[in-house]
Amino acid sequence: MSAHSTAAERAAGLAEPPNRRQRARAATLDEIKQTALDLMREQGTVDVRFTDIARAMGLTPPALYRYFADRDELLTAMVTDSFVDLGTTLAEARESMAPEDLGGRFVATCAAYRTWAAASPQRFSLIFGVPVPGYSAPVDGPTTDAAQRAMANLAGLVLANQQGGRLGAPLVGDVSAAFTAFATHKLEEYADAIGPATYQAMLLAWSALHGFVSLEANGQFGWMEPVLRDELFRAQVRVAAVVLGLEPPV
Amino acid sequence: MSAHSTAAERAAGLAEPPNRRQRARAATLDEIKQTALDLMREQGTVDVRFTDIARAMGLTPPALYRYFADRDELLTAMVTDSFVDLGTTLAEARESMAPEDLGGRFVATCAAYRTWAAASPQRFSLIFGVPVPGYSAPVDGPTTDAAQRAMANLAGLVLANQQGGRLGAPLVGDVSAAFTAFATHKLEEYADAIGPATYQAMLLAWSALHGFVSLEANGQFGWMEPVLRDELFRAQVRVAAVVLGLEPPV
DNA sequence: TGTACATCAGTGAACGCGCGTTCACTGATGTAC
Protein backbone atom coordinates (compact mmCIF):
# COMPACT_ATOMS: atom_id res chain seq x y z
CA MET A 1 0.00 0.00 0.00
CA SER A 2 1.49 3.30 -1.05
CA ALA A 3 1.85 6.30 1.22
CA HIS A 4 -0.09 8.37 -1.26
CA SER A 5 -3.70 7.62 -1.97
CA THR A 6 -5.19 8.08 -5.39
CA ALA A 7 -7.99 10.50 -6.06
CA ALA A 8 -10.20 7.51 -6.77
CA GLU A 9 -9.45 6.05 -3.41
CA ARG A 10 -10.29 9.31 -1.71
CA ALA A 11 -13.46 9.66 -3.72
CA ALA A 12 -14.54 6.18 -2.73
CA GLY A 13 -13.78 7.08 0.85
CA LEU A 14 -11.40 4.18 1.01
CA ALA A 15 -9.07 3.16 3.79
CA GLU A 16 -6.22 5.64 3.95
CA PRO A 17 -5.23 5.00 7.56
CA PRO A 18 -5.89 8.06 9.72
CA ASN A 19 -2.96 10.35 10.31
CA ARG A 20 -1.81 11.57 13.65
CA ARG A 21 -4.17 14.52 13.47
CA GLN A 22 -7.20 12.40 12.68
CA ARG A 23 -6.38 9.98 15.42
CA ALA A 24 -5.95 12.83 17.86
CA ARG A 25 -9.28 14.23 16.78
CA ALA A 26 -11.05 10.93 17.28
CA ALA A 27 -9.44 10.56 20.67
CA THR A 28 -10.54 14.03 21.70
CA LEU A 29 -14.08 13.34 20.56
CA ASP A 30 -14.14 10.29 22.78
CA GLU A 31 -12.56 12.16 25.64
CA ILE A 32 -15.20 14.84 25.48
CA LYS A 33 -18.02 12.34 25.68
CA GLN A 34 -16.26 10.41 28.40
CA THR A 35 -15.64 13.57 30.41
CA ALA A 36 -19.26 14.61 30.04
CA LEU A 37 -20.28 11.22 31.34
CA ASP A 38 -17.88 11.42 34.26
CA LEU A 39 -19.25 14.80 35.19
CA MET A 40 -22.80 13.48 35.03
CA ARG A 41 -21.87 10.61 37.27
CA GLU A 42 -19.99 12.88 39.65
CA GLN A 43 -22.93 15.18 40.21
CA GLY A 44 -25.51 12.43 39.89
CA THR A 45 -27.27 14.30 37.15
CA VAL A 46 -28.11 14.02 33.49
CA ASP A 47 -27.19 17.63 32.85
CA VAL A 48 -24.00 18.78 31.19
CA ARG A 49 -22.35 22.16 31.18
CA PHE A 50 -20.19 22.75 28.17
CA THR A 51 -17.92 24.97 30.21
CA ASP A 52 -17.39 22.31 32.85
CA ILE A 53 -16.37 19.73 30.30
CA ALA A 54 -13.78 22.06 28.86
CA ARG A 55 -12.51 22.94 32.30
CA ALA A 56 -12.21 19.29 33.28
CA MET A 57 -10.24 18.60 30.10
CA GLY A 58 -7.91 21.53 30.50
CA LEU A 59 -9.35 23.28 27.46
CA THR A 60 -11.08 26.56 26.91
CA PRO A 61 -14.79 26.25 26.17
CA PRO A 62 -14.61 27.51 22.58
CA ALA A 63 -12.32 24.61 21.72
CA LEU A 64 -15.26 22.23 22.03
CA TYR A 65 -16.94 23.89 19.10
CA ARG A 66 -14.38 22.26 16.85
CA TYR A 67 -16.04 18.98 17.79
CA PHE A 68 -19.68 19.65 18.41
CA ALA A 69 -21.79 22.39 16.89
CA ASP A 70 -23.57 22.86 20.19
CA ARG A 71 -24.66 21.24 23.40
CA ASP A 72 -27.53 19.39 21.77
CA GLU A 73 -25.21 17.77 19.27
CA LEU A 74 -23.08 16.43 22.08
CA LEU A 75 -26.10 15.03 23.85
CA THR A 76 -27.39 13.43 20.69
CA ALA A 77 -24.01 11.80 20.18
CA MET A 78 -24.03 10.52 23.72
CA VAL A 79 -27.50 9.07 23.33
CA THR A 80 -26.51 7.36 20.11
CA ASP A 81 -23.34 6.04 21.68
CA SER A 82 -25.29 4.68 24.60
CA PHE A 83 -27.56 2.77 22.25
CA VAL A 84 -24.69 1.27 20.39
CA ASP A 85 -22.79 0.47 23.54
CA LEU A 86 -25.73 -1.20 25.20
CA GLY A 87 -26.39 -3.16 22.06
CA THR A 88 -22.85 -4.45 21.71
CA THR A 89 -22.62 -5.14 25.43
CA LEU A 90 -25.69 -7.34 25.25
CA ALA A 91 -24.48 -9.07 22.11
CA GLU A 92 -21.08 -9.74 23.64
CA ALA A 93 -22.67 -11.18 26.73
CA ARG A 94 -24.77 -13.45 24.60
CA GLU A 95 -21.81 -14.59 22.55
CA SER A 96 -19.77 -15.25 25.67
CA MET A 97 -21.70 -18.47 26.09
CA ALA A 98 -21.72 -21.44 23.76
CA PRO A 99 -24.46 -21.35 21.12
CA GLU A 100 -26.00 -24.56 22.48
CA ASP A 101 -26.15 -23.15 25.99
CA LEU A 102 -29.33 -21.23 25.39
CA GLY A 103 -30.11 -20.90 29.06
CA GLY A 104 -26.66 -19.54 29.72
CA ARG A 105 -27.05 -17.06 26.92
CA PHE A 106 -30.34 -15.86 28.30
CA VAL A 107 -28.99 -15.39 31.79
CA ALA A 108 -25.82 -13.71 30.58
CA THR A 109 -27.74 -11.26 28.45
CA CYS A 110 -30.09 -10.35 31.27
CA ALA A 111 -27.15 -9.89 33.61
CA ALA A 112 -25.42 -7.65 31.09
CA TYR A 113 -28.51 -5.48 30.85
CA ARG A 114 -28.46 -5.09 34.60
CA THR A 115 -24.74 -4.51 34.91
CA TRP A 116 -24.70 -1.96 32.16
CA ALA A 117 -27.46 0.06 33.78
CA ALA A 118 -26.00 -0.15 37.26
CA ALA A 119 -22.58 0.84 36.00
CA SER A 120 -23.87 4.05 34.54
CA PRO A 121 -27.37 5.06 35.50
CA GLN A 122 -26.89 8.28 33.59
CA ARG A 123 -26.59 6.56 30.24
CA PHE A 124 -29.45 4.29 31.16
CA SER A 125 -31.55 7.29 31.96
CA LEU A 126 -30.38 9.01 28.79
CA ILE A 127 -31.92 6.17 26.83
CA PHE A 128 -34.92 5.14 28.87
CA GLY A 129 -35.68 8.13 31.02
CA VAL A 130 -37.39 11.44 30.72
CA PRO A 131 -35.75 13.87 28.29
CA VAL A 132 -32.80 15.99 29.38
CA PRO A 133 -33.52 19.61 30.30
CA GLY A 134 -33.15 21.94 27.37
CA TYR A 135 -32.47 19.09 25.04
CA SER A 136 -34.95 18.64 22.24
CA ALA A 137 -34.77 15.09 21.01
CA PRO A 138 -34.45 14.54 17.26
CA VAL A 139 -37.80 13.91 15.62
CA ASP A 140 -39.31 10.66 16.84
CA GLY A 141 -35.68 9.65 16.92
CA PRO A 142 -33.84 6.96 18.82
CA THR A 143 -36.03 7.39 21.86
CA THR A 144 -38.62 4.81 20.99
CA ASP A 145 -35.96 2.97 19.07
CA ALA A 146 -34.67 1.85 22.45
CA ALA A 147 -37.71 -0.32 22.84
CA GLN A 148 -37.31 -1.81 19.41
CA ARG A 149 -33.65 -2.69 19.79
CA ALA A 150 -33.90 -4.11 23.25
CA MET A 151 -36.81 -6.15 22.03
CA ALA A 152 -34.93 -7.33 18.96
CA ASN A 153 -32.18 -8.64 21.15
CA LEU A 154 -34.61 -10.50 23.33
CA ALA A 155 -36.56 -11.73 20.35
CA GLY A 156 -33.42 -13.26 18.89
CA LEU A 157 -32.83 -15.25 22.04
CA VAL A 158 -36.39 -16.42 22.23
CA LEU A 159 -36.35 -17.43 18.61
CA ALA A 160 -33.20 -19.46 19.18
CA ASN A 161 -34.84 -21.21 22.09
CA GLN A 162 -37.89 -21.88 20.01
CA GLN A 163 -35.81 -23.41 17.27
CA GLY A 164 -33.86 -25.40 19.84
CA GLY A 165 -37.11 -26.86 21.07
CA ARG A 166 -36.59 -25.35 24.48
CA LEU A 167 -39.58 -23.07 24.46
CA GLY A 168 -42.67 -24.16 26.35
CA ALA A 169 -45.95 -22.37 26.80
CA PRO A 170 -45.70 -18.84 28.16
CA LEU A 171 -46.95 -18.21 31.68
CA VAL A 172 -49.83 -16.07 30.48
CA GLY A 173 -51.66 -17.82 27.70
CA ASP A 174 -54.54 -15.42 27.20
CA VAL A 175 -54.06 -12.99 24.40
CA SER A 176 -56.77 -10.63 23.27
CA ALA A 177 -57.92 -10.60 19.68
CA ALA A 178 -56.54 -7.12 19.13
CA PHE A 179 -53.17 -8.07 20.47
CA THR A 180 -53.11 -11.21 18.38
CA ALA A 181 -53.75 -9.21 15.23
CA PHE A 182 -51.07 -6.75 16.14
CA ALA A 183 -48.53 -9.40 17.01
CA THR A 184 -49.19 -11.39 13.88
CA HIS A 185 -48.54 -8.31 11.84
CA LYS A 186 -45.39 -7.50 13.79
CA LEU A 187 -44.09 -11.04 13.69
CA GLU A 188 -44.06 -11.53 9.96
CA GLU A 189 -40.29 -11.27 9.97
CA TYR A 190 -40.05 -14.25 12.26
CA ALA A 191 -41.88 -16.45 9.80
CA ASP A 192 -44.56 -17.47 12.26
CA ALA A 193 -42.03 -19.27 14.41
CA ILE A 194 -43.19 -17.18 17.33
CA GLY A 195 -46.84 -16.98 18.27
CA PRO A 196 -48.73 -14.00 19.69
CA ALA A 197 -48.67 -15.33 23.23
CA THR A 198 -44.92 -15.65 23.15
CA TYR A 199 -44.61 -12.22 21.63
CA GLN A 200 -46.68 -10.85 24.46
CA ALA A 201 -44.53 -12.81 26.88
CA MET A 202 -41.43 -11.17 25.47
CA LEU A 203 -42.79 -7.76 26.32
CA LEU A 204 -43.85 -8.93 29.75
CA ALA A 205 -40.50 -10.51 30.51
CA TRP A 206 -38.67 -7.46 29.30
CA SER A 207 -40.79 -5.22 31.49
CA ALA A 208 -40.10 -7.41 34.48
CA LEU A 209 -36.37 -7.24 33.95
CA HIS A 210 -36.45 -3.58 33.17
CA GLY A 211 -38.32 -2.85 36.36
CA PHE A 212 -35.69 -4.42 38.54
CA VAL A 213 -32.87 -2.86 36.60
CA SER A 214 -34.41 0.57 36.63
CA LEU A 215 -35.23 0.50 40.34
CA GLU A 216 -31.72 -0.63 41.15
CA ALA A 217 -30.00 1.84 38.85
CA ASN A 218 -31.95 4.70 40.37
CA GLY A 219 -30.94 3.70 43.86
CA GLN A 220 -34.34 2.46 45.01
CA PHE A 221 -32.80 -0.77 46.27
CA GLY A 222 -30.15 1.02 48.26
CA TRP A 223 -31.54 -0.39 51.48
CA MET A 224 -30.56 -3.90 50.41
CA GLU A 225 -27.04 -5.27 50.57
CA PRO A 226 -25.52 -5.80 47.13
CA VAL A 227 -25.43 -9.54 47.73
CA LEU A 228 -29.13 -9.57 48.39
CA ARG A 229 -29.76 -7.60 45.27
CA ASP A 230 -27.83 -10.21 43.35
CA GLU A 231 -30.01 -12.94 44.75
CA LEU A 232 -33.11 -10.97 44.00
CA PHE A 233 -32.00 -10.34 40.47
CA ARG A 234 -31.36 -14.02 39.95
CA ALA A 235 -34.94 -14.66 41.01
CA GLN A 236 -36.16 -11.93 38.69
CA VAL A 237 -34.42 -13.61 35.78
CA ARG A 238 -36.16 -16.81 36.78
CA VAL A 239 -39.45 -14.99 36.65
CA ALA A 240 -38.66 -13.70 33.18
CA ALA A 241 -37.72 -17.18 32.02
CA VAL A 242 -40.92 -18.67 33.38
CA VAL A 243 -42.96 -15.90 31.82
CA LEU A 244 -41.41 -16.76 28.48
CA GLY A 245 -41.83 -20.47 28.94
CA LEU A 246 -38.11 -21.18 28.72
CA GLU A 247 -36.69 -24.31 30.20
CA PRO A 248 -35.27 -23.39 33.59
CA PRO A 249 -31.96 -21.71 32.72
CA VAL A 250 -30.80 -21.05 36.27
CA MET B 1 -67.68 29.74 68.36
CA SER B 2 -66.61 33.31 68.90
CA ALA B 3 -64.99 35.46 66.29
CA HIS B 4 -62.10 36.10 68.61
CA SER B 5 -59.86 33.30 69.69
CA THR B 6 -58.36 33.14 73.15
CA ALA B 7 -54.65 33.25 73.73
CA ALA B 8 -54.92 29.66 74.94
CA GLU B 9 -56.46 28.56 71.70
CA ARG B 10 -53.75 30.26 69.71
CA ALA B 11 -51.07 28.75 71.94
CA ALA B 12 -52.50 25.30 71.46
CA GLY B 13 -52.54 25.95 67.75
CA LEU B 14 -56.23 25.19 67.74
CA ALA B 15 -58.71 25.52 64.94
CA GLU B 16 -59.24 29.18 64.21
CA PRO B 17 -60.48 28.81 60.66
CA PRO B 18 -58.06 30.38 58.18
CA ASN B 19 -58.89 33.91 57.14
CA ARG B 20 -59.12 35.08 53.61
CA ARG B 21 -55.43 35.88 53.56
CA GLN B 22 -54.41 32.45 54.78
CA ARG B 23 -56.68 30.77 52.33
CA ALA B 24 -55.29 32.88 49.53
CA ARG B 25 -51.79 31.96 50.60
CA ALA B 26 -52.55 28.27 50.61
CA ALA B 27 -54.14 28.57 47.21
CA THR B 28 -51.13 30.38 45.82
CA LEU B 29 -48.80 27.73 47.22
CA ASP B 30 -50.77 25.10 45.38
CA GLU B 31 -50.92 27.17 42.25
CA ILE B 32 -47.16 27.56 42.20
CA LYS B 33 -46.59 23.84 42.44
CA GLN B 34 -49.27 23.14 39.89
CA THR B 35 -47.83 25.68 37.49
CA ALA B 36 -44.37 24.23 37.91
CA LEU B 37 -45.79 20.83 37.08
CA ASP B 38 -47.64 22.15 34.05
CA LEU B 39 -44.46 23.73 32.77
CA MET B 40 -42.56 20.49 33.26
CA ARG B 41 -45.19 18.62 31.35
CA GLU B 42 -45.30 21.24 28.64
CA GLN B 43 -41.62 21.06 27.91
CA GLY B 44 -41.35 17.38 28.70
CA THR B 45 -38.70 18.02 31.26
CA VAL B 46 -38.06 17.71 34.96
CA ASP B 47 -36.47 21.13 35.11
CA VAL B 48 -38.11 24.27 36.48
CA ARG B 49 -37.22 27.88 36.01
CA PHE B 50 -38.40 30.08 38.81
CA THR B 51 -38.80 32.95 36.41
CA ASP B 52 -41.01 30.93 34.09
CA ILE B 53 -43.34 29.94 36.87
CA ALA B 54 -43.80 33.54 37.89
CA ARG B 55 -44.36 34.57 34.30
CA ALA B 56 -46.96 31.87 33.78
CA MET B 57 -48.79 32.99 36.90
CA GLY B 58 -48.72 36.66 36.03
CA LEU B 59 -46.39 37.46 38.91
CA THR B 60 -42.93 38.92 39.13
CA PRO B 61 -40.25 36.42 40.10
CA PRO B 62 -39.44 37.94 43.49
CA ALA B 63 -43.01 37.31 44.58
CA LEU B 64 -42.29 33.59 44.71
CA TYR B 65 -39.81 34.15 47.51
CA ARG B 66 -42.76 34.83 49.79
CA TYR B 67 -43.60 31.15 49.35
CA PHE B 68 -40.38 29.27 48.83
CA ALA B 69 -36.96 30.19 50.13
CA ASP B 70 -35.42 29.03 46.87
CA ARG B 71 -35.71 26.69 43.93
CA ASP B 72 -34.60 23.68 45.92
CA GLU B 73 -37.32 24.19 48.47
CA LEU B 74 -39.95 24.18 45.75
CA LEU B 75 -38.55 20.98 44.30
CA THR B 76 -38.45 19.33 47.69
CA ALA B 77 -42.06 20.29 48.23
CA MET B 78 -43.00 18.86 44.87
CA VAL B 79 -41.23 15.61 45.59
CA THR B 80 -42.94 15.32 48.96
CA ASP B 81 -46.29 16.13 47.40
CA SER B 82 -45.76 13.48 44.78
CA PHE B 83 -45.11 10.88 47.43
CA VAL B 84 -48.20 11.78 49.34
CA ASP B 85 -50.31 11.98 46.24
CA LEU B 86 -49.15 8.63 44.92
CA GLY B 87 -49.77 7.12 48.33
CA THR B 88 -53.29 8.41 48.66
CA THR B 89 -54.07 7.56 45.06
CA LEU B 90 -53.08 3.97 45.65
CA ALA B 91 -54.98 3.81 48.92
CA GLU B 92 -58.09 5.25 47.33
CA ALA B 93 -57.91 2.77 44.51
CA ARG B 94 -57.63 -0.05 47.01
CA GLU B 95 -60.55 1.24 49.05
CA SER B 96 -62.68 1.64 45.95
CA MET B 97 -63.24 -2.12 46.03
CA ALA B 98 -65.01 -4.10 48.70
CA PRO B 99 -62.73 -5.43 51.45
CA GLU B 100 -63.61 -9.02 50.57
CA ASP B 101 -62.78 -8.48 46.93
CA LEU B 102 -59.08 -8.98 47.42
CA GLY B 103 -58.44 -9.70 43.78
CA GLY B 104 -60.26 -6.54 42.79
CA ARG B 105 -58.26 -4.53 45.26
CA PHE B 106 -55.04 -5.88 43.90
CA VAL B 107 -55.93 -5.10 40.32
CA ALA B 108 -57.26 -1.67 41.17
CA THR B 109 -54.13 -0.74 43.06
CA CYS B 110 -51.87 -1.89 40.26
CA ALA B 111 -53.94 0.02 37.74
CA ALA B 112 -53.75 3.15 39.87
CA TYR B 113 -49.99 2.89 39.98
CA ARG B 114 -49.93 2.75 36.23
CA THR B 115 -52.44 5.51 35.66
CA TRP B 116 -50.73 7.83 38.08
CA ALA B 117 -47.40 7.43 36.35
CA ALA B 118 -48.81 7.75 32.86
CA ALA B 119 -50.77 10.84 33.82
CA SER B 120 -47.66 12.65 34.92
CA PRO B 121 -44.38 11.08 34.01
CA GLN B 122 -42.61 14.08 35.48
CA ARG B 123 -43.79 13.39 38.99
CA PHE B 124 -43.07 9.73 38.51
CA SER B 125 -39.56 10.57 37.44
CA LEU B 126 -39.26 13.04 40.32
CA ILE B 127 -39.79 10.13 42.67
CA PHE B 128 -38.21 7.20 40.93
CA GLY B 129 -35.82 8.71 38.44
CA VAL B 130 -32.39 10.21 38.42
CA PRO B 131 -32.02 13.38 40.47
CA VAL B 132 -33.01 16.74 39.03
CA PRO B 133 -30.20 18.95 37.70
CA GLY B 134 -28.89 21.34 40.30
CA TYR B 135 -31.13 19.90 42.92
CA SER B 136 -29.39 18.33 45.88
CA ALA B 137 -31.73 15.88 47.53
CA PRO B 138 -32.17 16.13 51.29
CA VAL B 139 -29.90 13.74 53.16
CA ASP B 140 -30.84 10.16 52.41
CA GLY B 141 -34.29 11.67 52.25
CA PRO B 142 -37.47 10.57 50.58
CA THR B 143 -35.62 9.10 47.64
CA THR B 144 -35.24 5.61 48.96
CA ASP B 145 -38.36 6.13 50.97
CA ALA B 146 -40.22 5.69 47.71
CA ALA B 147 -39.27 2.06 47.71
CA GLN B 148 -40.38 1.58 51.28
CA ARG B 149 -43.77 3.19 50.86
CA ALA B 150 -44.63 1.52 47.60
CA MET B 151 -43.63 -1.73 49.20
CA ALA B 152 -45.66 -1.06 52.31
CA ASN B 153 -48.73 -0.61 50.17
CA LEU B 154 -48.14 -3.85 48.35
CA ALA B 155 -47.25 -5.65 51.55
CA GLY B 156 -50.58 -4.65 53.05
CA LEU B 157 -52.44 -6.18 50.16
CA VAL B 158 -50.43 -9.35 50.28
CA LEU B 159 -50.94 -9.65 53.99
CA ALA B 160 -54.67 -9.26 53.55
CA ASN B 161 -54.65 -12.01 50.95
CA GLN B 162 -52.63 -14.20 53.25
CA GLN B 163 -55.09 -13.70 56.06
CA GLY B 164 -57.97 -14.30 53.69
CA GLY B 165 -56.43 -17.63 52.78
CA ARG B 166 -56.04 -16.58 49.20
CA LEU B 167 -52.29 -16.73 49.06
CA GLY B 168 -50.68 -19.77 47.47
CA ALA B 169 -47.02 -20.55 46.96
CA PRO B 170 -45.04 -17.87 45.14
CA LEU B 171 -43.85 -18.63 41.64
CA VAL B 172 -40.21 -18.65 42.65
CA GLY B 173 -39.77 -20.79 45.74
CA ASP B 174 -36.00 -20.74 46.05
CA VAL B 175 -34.69 -18.22 48.50
CA SER B 176 -31.05 -17.99 49.43
CA ALA B 177 -29.98 -18.25 53.04
CA ALA B 178 -28.81 -14.64 53.08
CA PHE B 179 -32.09 -13.42 51.72
CA THR B 180 -34.04 -15.51 54.20
CA ALA B 181 -32.13 -13.99 57.09
CA PHE B 182 -32.67 -10.53 55.75
CA ALA B 183 -36.38 -11.04 55.11
CA THR B 184 -36.97 -12.58 58.50
CA HIS B 185 -35.45 -9.54 60.09
CA LYS B 186 -37.45 -7.19 57.93
CA LEU B 187 -40.69 -9.03 58.40
CA GLU B 188 -40.87 -8.93 62.17
CA GLU B 189 -43.63 -6.35 61.95
CA TYR B 190 -45.81 -8.79 60.06
CA ALA B 191 -45.66 -11.31 62.85
CA ASP B 192 -44.34 -14.07 60.67
CA ALA B 193 -47.53 -14.12 58.65
CA ILE B 194 -45.44 -13.65 55.54
CA GLY B 195 -42.54 -15.90 54.73
CA PRO B 196 -39.27 -15.03 53.05
CA ALA B 197 -40.30 -16.46 49.71
CA THR B 198 -43.39 -14.30 49.65
CA TYR B 199 -41.39 -11.30 50.71
CA GLN B 200 -39.06 -11.92 47.82
CA ALA B 201 -42.07 -12.37 45.58
CA MET B 202 -43.37 -8.97 46.63
CA LEU B 203 -40.19 -7.35 45.42
CA LEU B 204 -40.27 -9.35 42.21
CA ALA B 205 -43.88 -8.49 41.51
CA TRP B 206 -43.33 -4.85 42.22
CA SER B 207 -40.35 -4.78 39.88
CA ALA B 208 -42.40 -6.40 37.17
CA LEU B 209 -45.16 -3.84 37.50
CA HIS B 210 -42.74 -0.98 37.83
CA GLY B 211 -40.98 -2.03 34.64
CA PHE B 212 -44.10 -1.82 32.55
CA VAL B 213 -45.21 1.40 34.17
CA SER B 214 -41.85 3.03 33.75
CA LEU B 215 -41.42 2.01 30.14
CA GLU B 216 -44.88 3.25 29.31
CA ALA B 217 -44.54 6.52 31.22
CA ASN B 218 -41.32 7.28 29.44
CA GLY B 219 -42.87 6.71 26.08
CA GLN B 220 -41.10 3.48 25.23
CA PHE B 221 -44.37 1.82 24.31
CA GLY B 222 -45.38 4.61 21.99
CA TRP B 223 -45.34 2.26 19.05
CA MET B 224 -48.29 0.34 20.49
CA GLU B 225 -51.87 1.47 20.36
CA PRO B 226 -53.24 2.49 23.76
CA VAL B 227 -55.68 -0.39 23.65
CA LEU B 228 -52.88 -2.85 23.15
CA ARG B 229 -50.98 -1.35 26.03
CA ASP B 230 -54.05 -1.86 28.16
CA GLU B 231 -54.16 -5.51 27.22
CA LEU B 232 -50.48 -5.88 27.86
CA PHE B 233 -50.79 -4.25 31.24
CA ARG B 234 -53.58 -6.58 32.19
CA ALA B 235 -51.28 -9.47 31.38
CA GLN B 236 -48.50 -7.88 33.39
CA VAL B 237 -50.77 -7.69 36.41
CA ARG B 238 -51.50 -11.35 35.89
CA VAL B 239 -47.81 -12.04 35.95
CA ALA B 240 -47.43 -10.11 39.18
CA ALA B 241 -50.31 -12.03 40.72
CA VAL B 242 -48.86 -15.37 39.72
CA VAL B 243 -45.46 -14.37 41.01
CA LEU B 244 -47.05 -13.61 44.36
CA GLY B 245 -49.09 -16.78 44.39
CA LEU B 246 -52.40 -14.93 44.50
CA GLU B 247 -55.53 -16.58 43.33
CA PRO B 248 -56.18 -15.41 39.76
CA PRO B 249 -57.64 -11.93 40.24
CA VAL B 250 -58.35 -11.13 36.61
C1' DT C 1 14.60 16.43 0.53
C1' DG C 2 13.19 21.01 1.07
C1' DT C 3 10.13 24.77 0.56
C1' DA C 4 5.48 27.13 0.27
C1' DC C 5 1.05 26.74 1.30
C1' DA C 6 -3.28 24.88 3.46
C1' DT C 7 -5.58 22.99 7.24
C1' DC C 8 -7.00 22.85 11.61
C1' DA C 9 -6.81 22.65 17.15
C1' DG C 10 -6.84 25.67 20.50
C1' DT C 11 -6.62 30.54 22.69
C1' DG C 12 -8.23 34.79 24.82
C1' DA C 13 -11.15 38.50 24.71
C1' DA C 14 -15.61 39.78 24.32
C1' DC C 15 -20.79 39.60 23.77
C1' DG C 16 -25.45 39.04 25.21
C1' DC C 17 -28.61 36.85 27.85
C1' DG C 18 -31.38 35.17 31.32
C1' DC C 19 -31.56 33.43 35.60
C1' DG C 20 -31.66 33.51 40.81
C1' DT C 21 -31.80 36.54 44.28
C1' DT C 22 -31.77 41.20 47.27
C1' DC C 23 -33.80 45.26 48.60
C1' DA C 24 -36.58 49.21 49.66
C1' DC C 25 -41.13 50.29 48.56
C1' DT C 26 -46.52 50.41 48.22
C1' DG C 27 -51.01 49.19 49.03
C1' DA C 28 -54.26 46.01 50.64
C1' DT C 29 -55.81 43.01 54.39
C1' DG C 30 -56.25 41.81 59.16
C1' DT C 31 -56.04 42.94 64.43
C1' DA C 32 -56.38 45.48 68.86
C1' DC C 33 -58.57 48.63 71.54
Next chain:
DNA sequence: TGTACATCAGTGAACGCGCGTTCACTGATGTAC
Protein backbone atom coordinates in the same frame (compact mmCIF):
# COMPACT_ATOMS: atom_id res chain seq x y z
C1' DT D 1 -68.28 50.92 65.11
C1' DG D 2 -64.24 53.45 64.07
C1' DT D 3 -59.47 54.43 64.33
C1' DA D 4 -54.39 53.31 64.63
C1' DC D 5 -51.27 50.06 63.87
C1' DA D 6 -49.17 45.62 62.23
C1' DT D 7 -48.73 42.22 58.83
C1' DC D 8 -47.87 40.66 54.60
C1' DA D 9 -48.36 39.92 49.12
C1' DG D 10 -46.52 41.78 45.43
C1' DT D 11 -43.66 45.32 42.64
C1' DG D 12 -39.80 47.26 40.11
C1' DA D 13 -35.19 48.25 39.92
C1' DA D 14 -30.92 46.41 40.37
C1' DC D 15 -27.03 43.06 41.19
C1' DG D 16 -23.84 39.48 40.02
C1' DC D 17 -22.91 35.48 37.81
C1' DG D 18 -21.99 32.01 34.70
C1' DC D 19 -23.15 30.02 30.65
C1' DG D 20 -23.29 29.43 25.52
C1' DT D 21 -21.43 31.23 21.71
C1' DT D 22 -18.64 34.41 18.15
C1' DC D 23 -14.54 36.05 16.43
C1' DA D 24 -9.95 37.15 14.99
C1' DC D 25 -5.67 35.21 16.12
C1' DT D 26 -1.47 31.88 16.63
C1' DG D 27 1.14 28.00 16.15
C1' DA D 28 1.51 23.29 15.08
C1' DT D 29 0.61 19.57 11.78
C1' DG D 30 -0.11 17.84 7.23
C1' DT D 31 0.17 18.22 1.87
C1' DA D 32 1.78 19.38 -2.86
C1' DC D 33 5.32 20.07 -5.85
